[in-house]
Amino acid sequence: xxxxxxxxxxxxxxxxxxxxxxxxxxxxxxxxxxxxxxxxxxxxxxxxxxxxxxxxxxxxxxxxxxxxxxxxxxxxxxxxxxxxxxxxxxxxxxxxxxxxxxxxxxxxx
Amino acid sequence: xxxxxxxxxxxxxxxxxxxxxxxxxxxxxxxxxxxxxxxxxxxxxxxxxxxxxxxxxxxxxxxxxxxxxxxxxxxxxxxxxxxxxxxxxxxxxxxxxxxxxxxxxxxxxxxxxxxx
Numbered sequence: 491x492x493x494x495x496x497x498x499x500x501x502x503x504x505x506x507x508x509x510x511x512x513x514x515x516x517x518x519x520x521x522x523x524x525x526x527x528x529x530x531x532x533x534x535x536x537x538x539x540x541x542x543x544x545x546x547x548x549x550x551x552x553x554x555x556x557x558x559x560x561x562x563x564x565x566x567x568x569x570x571x572x573x574x575x576x577x578x579x580x581x582x583x584x585x586x587x588x589x590x591x592x593x594x595x596x597x598x599x
Numbered sequence: 600x601x602x603x604x605x606x607x608x609x610x611x612x613x614x615x616x617x618x619x620x621x622x623x624x625x626x627x628x629x630x631x632x633x634x635x636x637x638x639x640x641x642x643x644x645x646x647x648x649x650x651x652x653x654x655x656x657x658x659x660x661x662x663x664x665x666x667x668x669x670x671x672x673x674x675x676x677x678x679x680x681x682x683x684x685x686x687x688x689x690x691x692x693x694x695x696x697x698x699x700x701x702x703x704x705x706x707x708x709x710x711x712x713x714x715x
Contacts, residue, residue: 491644491658499639522701533689533706534642579641583701585649586632586657591641 492517494582496590504598509567511593513580516561520582523556523563528577528592537578538565570597602626605690605707612677612684612714620675620710622690629694630701631673635659636687636709645688648673677712685714 493516503509515523524539540547540554540563547554551570556563567574575597580590603624612618622631630649634642644657648667662681667673673692677684688710695702 496641524703526704533708534704535706536703539703585701586644586647586655587701587704588644588658589634589642591639 491586492520492582492584492588494580494588494590496580496593498593499591500594500596502596502598503570505570505572507570509565509570509574509595509597511565511578511580511595512562513564513582513590514560514562515582515588517582517584518558518561520584522583522587523554524581524583524587525552525554525565526579526581526589528579530576534579567595570595572597572599603690603692603705603707605688605710607710608708610710610712612712614714615679617676617678618684618712620677620688620690620712622673622675622707624671624673624692624705626692626694626705627670628692628705629670630692631667632691632693632701632704633657633663633665633673633675634689634691636689642689645675684712687711 496513521542526534527537528534553566577592581587606621632647633645646665648654651670664676690707691704693701
């Protein structure tokens with residue numbers, strides 16, 4: 491099955507700085523790559539996603555890039571705010587979604 | 600109000616007992632999924648079902664069983680064969696079944712199982 495690796499496991503940035511989280515996947519047939527945010531005690535929520543026919547997608551301060559050849563994709567958060575502090579998961583999907591191990595992002599005010 | 604409902608939210612069980620976690624959705628989604636979440640390990644796929652009356656094992660299916668007799672329901676049984684069942688269990692659903700990619704997953708609030 492699909493194997494998704496995510497780095498780093500923890501990330502601490504100063505408010506206003508950028509944060510980048512990187513993921514790789516193993517199954518070249520995967521064609522859907524979402525990112526989820528999970529706040530403490532809450533369910534994961536989709537923040538942005540990208541399909542394999544697109545190289546980059548942006549939504550306000552959040553962007554995702556995809557390199558299908560290298561089988562990696564990244565989440566970029568600009569102008570970070572304290573409310574961005576959470577655990578972020580990348581995932582890759584063909585018939586069922588597999589998740590990375592998560593990145594705990596802390597934004598210091 | 601549409602969504603996914605998991606119950607119970609907290610469950611305690613003695614070793615050797617089976618327990619069933621409920622997952623119901625009224626979103627009319629074809630596909631449903633069960634994940635286990637442990638600290639530092641992300642979400643690991645237990646079982647999934649892309650259409651009623653059909654389901655497939657995920658990556659950590661040993662010690663678990665499921666059924667999909669109705670479109671809106673996908674219960675998970677944690678059997679006594681599961682060696683380390685204490686965990687947070689998340690159910691999810693998506694519109695895109697029928698063996699295409701999943702599309703966005705919508706999650707329930709989770710069930711926390713503790714084995715005493």
